[in-house]
Amino acid sequence: MSEVVLQAESLTKHYGDVQALVDLNLEVYAGEVFGFLGPNGAGKTTAIRVFMDEIRPTTGRITIFGMDARKKSVEIRRRIGYLPGELALYPNLTGRDTLTYFANLRGGVDWAYVEQLADRLVADLSKKVGDLSSGNRQKVGLIQAFMNKPDLLIMDEPSSGLDPLMQREFQSMLREIIAEGRTVFLSSHTLSEVQRVAERVGIIRHGRLVAVESVHDFRSKSIRRVELEFRSPVAASVFAAVPGVRDVLSQNHRIVLSYDGKMDVLLRTVADRYDLVDITTQEADLEEVFLAYYRDEATPDEATGNDSTSHRGVRA
Amino acid sequence: MLSGVFTKTLRDYWLRAIIGAVTLVLFLIFAMASYRAVDIAIYTDLPDVFLELYNIANVDDAGGLAYGTVYSFMGALTLAGIAISIGSGAIAGEERKGTMGLLLANPKSRTHVLVSKAASLFLLMNLAALILWGGAHLVPTLIDVNVVGKETGGLVLHMLVNALFYGFLALMIGAWTGNKTTASGVPALVMVVSYLAVGILPLVEGIKDLSRIFPWYYYTESNPIFHGIDWGHLGVLFSGVVVFLVLAVFGMNRRDLSARSAAVTLFDRLRNYPFMHSVIERLAGSARVSRIWVKTMSDHQGLLVVTGFILLFLCVIVGLLYPVLEDQMQDFSEDMPEAMDALIGQVDIGTPEGWYQAENFSMTGPFLSIFVAVVVSARSLAGEEADRTMGLLLANPISRIRVLSEKALAMLVYVFLLAVVVFVGTIAGSLLGDLGLNSVHVAATCFLLGLVSLVFGTVALALSAATGRSNFAMYVTAGLALASYLLQSFLPLNEDLAGYAKVSPFYYYLKSDPLTNGMNWAHAGVLAALIAVFYGVSVLLFQRRDLR
Numbered sequence: 001m002s003e004v005v006l007q008a009e010s011l012t013k014h015y016g017d018v019q020a021l022v023d024l025n026l027e028v029y030a031g032e033v034f035g036f037l038g039p040n041g042a043g044k045t046t047a048i049r050v051f052m053d054e055i056r057p058t059t060g061r062i063t064i065f066g067m068d069a070r071k072k073s074v075e076i077r078r079r080i081g082y083l084p085g086e087l088a089l090y091p092n093l094t095g096r097d098t099l100t101y102f103a104n105l106r107g108g109v110d111w112a113y114v115e116q117l118a119d120r121l122v123a124d125l126s127k128k129v130g131d132l133s134s135g136n137r138q139k140v141g142l143i144q145a146f147m148n149k150p151d152l153l154i155m156d157e158p159s160s161g162l163d164p165l166m167q168r169e170f171q172s173m174l175r176e177i178i179a180e181g182r183t184v185f186l187s188s189h190t191l192s193e194v195q196r197v198a199e200r201v202g203i204i205r206h207g208r209l210v211a212v213e214s215v216h217d218f219r220s221k222s223i224r225r226v227e228l229e230f231r232s233p234v235a236a237s238v239f240a241a242v243p244g245v246r247d248v249l250s251q252n253h254r255i256v257l258s259y260d261g262k263m264d265v266l267l268r269t270v271a272d273r274y275d276l277v278d279i280t281t282q283e284a285d286l287e288e289v290f291l292a293y294y295r296d297e298a299t300p301d302e303a304t305g306n307d308s309t310s311h312r313g314v315r316a
Numbered sequence: 317m318l319s320g321v322f323t324k325t326l327r328d329y330w331l332r333a334i335i336g337a338v339t340l341v342l343f344l345i346f347a348m349a350s351y352r353a354v355d356i357a358i359y360t361d362l363p364d365v366f367l368e369l370y371n372i373a374n375v376d377d378a379g380g381l382a383y384g385t386v387y388s389f390m391g392a393l394t395l396a397g398i399a400i401s402i403g404s405g406a407i408a409g410e411e412r413k414g415t416m417g418l419l420l421a422n423p424k425s426r427t428h429v430l431v432s433k434a435a436s437l438f439l440l441m442n443l444a445a446l447i448l449w450g451g452a453h454l455v456p457t458l459i460d461v462n463v464v465g466k467e468t469g470g471l472v473l474h475m476l477v478n479a480l481f482y483g484f485l486a487l488m489i490g491a492w493t494g495n496k497t498t499a500s501g502v503p504a505l506v507m508v509v510s511y512l513a514v515g516i517l518p519l520v521e522g523i524k525d526l527s528r529i530f531p532w533y534y535y536t537e538s539n540p541i542f543h544g545i546d547w548g549h550l551g552v553l554f555s556g557v558v559v560f561l562v563l564a565v566f567g568m569n570r571r572d573l574s575a576r577s578a579a580v581t582l583f584d585r586l587r588n589y590p591f592m593h594s595v596i597e598r599l600a601g602s603a604r605v606s607r608i609w610v611k612t613m614s615d616h617q618g619l620l621v622v623t624g625f626i627l628l629f630l631c632v633i634v635g636l637l638y639p640v641l642e643d644q645m646q647d648f649s650e651d652m653p654e655a656m657d658a659l660i661g662q663v664d665i666g667t668p669e670g671w672y673q674a675e676n677f678s679m680t681g682p683f684l685s686i687f688v689a690v691v692v693s694a695r696s697l698a699g700e701e702a703d704r705t706m707g708l709l710l711a712n713p714i715s716r717i718r719v720l721s722e723k724a725l726a727m728l729v730y731v732f733l734l735a736v737v738v739f740v741g742t743i744a745g746s747l748l749g750d751l752g753l754n755s756v757h758v759a760a761t762c763f764l765l766g767l768v769s770l771v772f773g774t775v776a777l778a779l780s781a782a783t784g785r786s787n788f789a790m791y792v793t794a795g796l797a798l799a800s801y802l803l804q805s806f807l808p809l810n811e812d813l814a815g816y817a818k819v820s821p822f823y824y825y826l827k828s829d830p831l832t833n834g835m836n837w838a839h840a841g842v843l844a845a846l847i848a849v850f851y852g853v854s855v856l857l858f859q860r861r862d863l864r
Contacts, residue, residue: 054707055862078713088704092615093605101605105712128584144708 003030004063005152005183006051011060013046013207020046021207024060028152028185033178035198035215036187043207044187045085048156051185052082064152078106081150085157085187087141091130095140098129102144109147117143120169135161142170146177153177153184159193171197225282226266228255231275242269253277321424321432329402329440336398337444341451344386348461351378379456379463383471383541391448392475392535396507399441399483404499406433407564408490411574420573430491430568434561437483445476470544478535481553482507484560492567494574506531531556608709608719612696612726619691620730623684627734628741634675635745638668668751669831672742678826679801681765685734686797689773692730694789696723698780701864706784710863720781720858724851727773735766753831760835761826767843768825772797774850781858821846 006028013021021043028034038044049055051062053073062069064076089098095118103109118125123139124132132140138161145153153174159167174184174197188194194201195215202212228234236250244261259266263281270276407430410416419429452468455461482503490499510530514537517527527533534553538546586596604614613620646666663670663678697720700706709719739762746753772793779789804822808814817823824843828836 049707049863052707052711054710056860074713074715077711080711082708082711084704084707084711086704087708089708090703090705097602097605100602101611102708102712104606105608105709105714107713141708 004028005030005065006185007063008047008051009061009063011047011050011062012058013043013050013055014058019207021050021057024204024207024209026202026209026212028183030183031178031181032200033174033184033186033194033198035194035201036185036204037189037191037194037201038204039189042189042204044189044204045156046207047204048084048154048185048187051154052077052080079151081145081148081153083141083145083153083155083158085160087138089129089137089140092128094128095123095125095132095143098140099125099144099147103147106148110149113149114143114147117146117173120173121166133161135163135166138162139166146173149182151182153182155185156187157189157193158186159188167193223258223260224263226257226259227278227280228257228270228276229253229278230255230270231277234270234274238274239269242266321419321429322436325406325433325436326440329405329436330443332401333398333440333444334447336394337447337451340386340391340394340448341455343390344382344451344455345459347382347386348378348455349459351381352459352461377462379461379466380541382461383452383463383466383468387448387452387468387471387475388536388541392478393507393511395441395444395448395475395479396482397504398444399437399479400486400500400503400507402437402440403483403486403503404490404496406430406437406487406490407568408494408496408499411494412496416573426568427565430487430565431561434484434487434564437487438480441476441479441483445472445479448472448475466541467544468541470540470546473545474535474538474540474550477550477553477557478532481531481535481556481560484557484564488560488564488567491564492571494571608714608722609725609729612692612723613729615696616688616692616726616730619688620733623688624734624737627681627684628737630680631676631738631741632745632748634672635742635747635749635751638671638749638751642666663829663832667832668746668753669757669829672746672751672753673826673829673831676738676742677761677765677831681738682768682801682822682825683797685731685738685765685769686772687794688734689727689731689769690776690790690793690797692727693723693773693776694780694786694793696726697777697858698784698786698789701784702786706863716858717855720777720854724774724777724854727777728770731766731769731773734769735762738762738765754834757831757834761830763835764825764830764840764843767840767847768821771821771843771846771850774847774854778850778854778857781854782861784861784864 004027006026008024008026011021011024011026012019024043024047036044036047046055050057051064051069053069053076056070065079067076069076090101093101099114103111103114117123118139121139121142123143124136125140127136129137129140138158142158145155145158159170162170174186177184178197184197186194186198198215200212200214203210230253233253234250234255236248236255239245239248239255239257242259242261242265245257245259245266247256247258249256267279407416410419420426449469449472452472456463485506486499486503489502490496493499510532513530514527514532518524527537531553534549538549540546586592589596603610605611663673665671665674700709706719710716739759742753742758742762743755745751746758775796776789776793779792780786783789800820800822804817804820804827807817807820817827821843824836824839828839830836
């Protein structure tokens, strides 16, 4: 594998009794988009704030570009672009003032590039940030993060508020960054945001890193989405007993379920006893794999949080 | 407290109303205690214009004087000011914050929201008035001052209705425009202009009756301290309240609500004029964001301009008044009670130096300057965490020390500018009134004034650095400043305790009487050392802390 850009070693952060991060180990490599996934309150933002030296770990350490994140924070930040979650800017400055301010603090920002980014994202820099809609404010935040051509981009929920067109533009900007060998660390609670650009994803819940896998491995997990249509209604309970079946949904004559077993086992369960009209199966996308991961361990309130953030894409 | 719009509004503003009222009661204690010991002829002999403006015409004893200055004059302005701040925040403030849309997404009519807010404004002002009324009764008994013949109930009721008048005016303007600046600015302007007009116009023959068109007339003209309630005058003010409420309901219902917005400053408006554009663009735009400390200064420009003008005005006017009041002041200085003497720093008020110190350098000067230093420190450092912009600021390749020190630099420049203003104003006042102050000594005093302000500014900085909470830092530092001032003022009255006054930074500011004696470098050194210590502590605390 290529050079390690960001490394977390046994990272733990406690707030009193609350364990925000527990023994987190992570490596992000040069030239990849690393997706950092987890439900709200899982510890994503806490981890990012530790990377940025806004808060300090209780134990463990962070190395970025081979430098200690605490001791060499300024040098590290020179090469980082950062977009915080729930972006707050100075309401009384215009977009242009805001970017000028940060460009002054950074030094060495090419203003022509800033204009270029603004054009791509169709950002209005003449208005006061306080008068912008949240999507347009987010654009100012994105330009700010991209404008110094950082070696590492750290972004917390970057596409929040962006319309689909802008999200696509944003994703192509990310691909260009990767093509230049730079690195992106992308935190999100929506998989759709990450799966189009990320090579690897880390899943975090309750402050613990549950898994790190390549998006490809996720996709090749044998979970399939199966839709069965019958002549007459069939009870969901029929499928509950089949090993590998989960999330059974009964809609009149249709049964929708997730399945990670052998297809003939499933078919034998139904074919002899019921009048099967049609069957469609699809490769599960990241989102469903993600949900499956959580369903195994999630507490009830967490499961609700997942459901609200998941969204099912329409696929051919 | 969140059961409805009414109670939520109470919850948002009750502290403001109570702090205002309690502060006035404390002032009353203090005023009665000092006036009790004075030959008040010094006040009653003041020129008429002062008597009118301070609301102490016809006053004949210490009790009346205290009620007049603290309640009738200062109290009425303060109470009305609180009402304006609540009234303007009620509707327009909620629009500026962008919460109005959410509030009205609930099945409540605009009228319901407005009337609930009006009702809580009404109740809160009554609460404040009740505290004032209680204080008016309690204080004279506590410190044994004779207040026979003073109609405190009538006075407080007049103050209340007067305050409601301005509060509802603010509510109405807010309901019509949705602009908080207009909603607070216009009533404040109306209040100050009408207060001045009612004080000054009656002194000018021929246009006496003109003062009747100003609302303040119906508050003060009947002299409620002595004559109690004047229902006719109160009726005029109260019909104003009712009319404003009706207009507010009407205005609120017919208008498009505004969404969350940034405040528009004068610079912003000028920026849009083509012929001003390039100059203003530099000032308001690129120049202002060139450095952290420049931006910090720009963020608090309003504060600097207002306090600067107040200080300049006071410094000049004090010089101008001296020739008029010189003889009286010399008599006064002989009768001065010890407590009063202590507060102005044990100086002879009959001399130009003593006069300036008593009027400017002992209280208003340091209070305003410290106020600015503390607000700028706390708001700029901890405020950036509260506004959640600190993370983005520190995403830049700059150290925390640099952020802290640039914020401190902005505060330093502010304090320096105010010291310069005080210096220029004092020299101008001295020249205009022919007081013959030694300009080097004035400079030394202003220098010490700047240092003592920086001491408290750095205390606020340290508290902000330690906690990231700007209100906490401001209130605690203000409390410390007040305590230090009182320590330095009152400990010397008791010989056994006099030595302890040295723990107060104020001791090193005026104890050496720099206006008369010039610079005391040892004392300046002590202040400088304190500044260095608190600054050092700020750096250490800010370095090691988790940001909010």
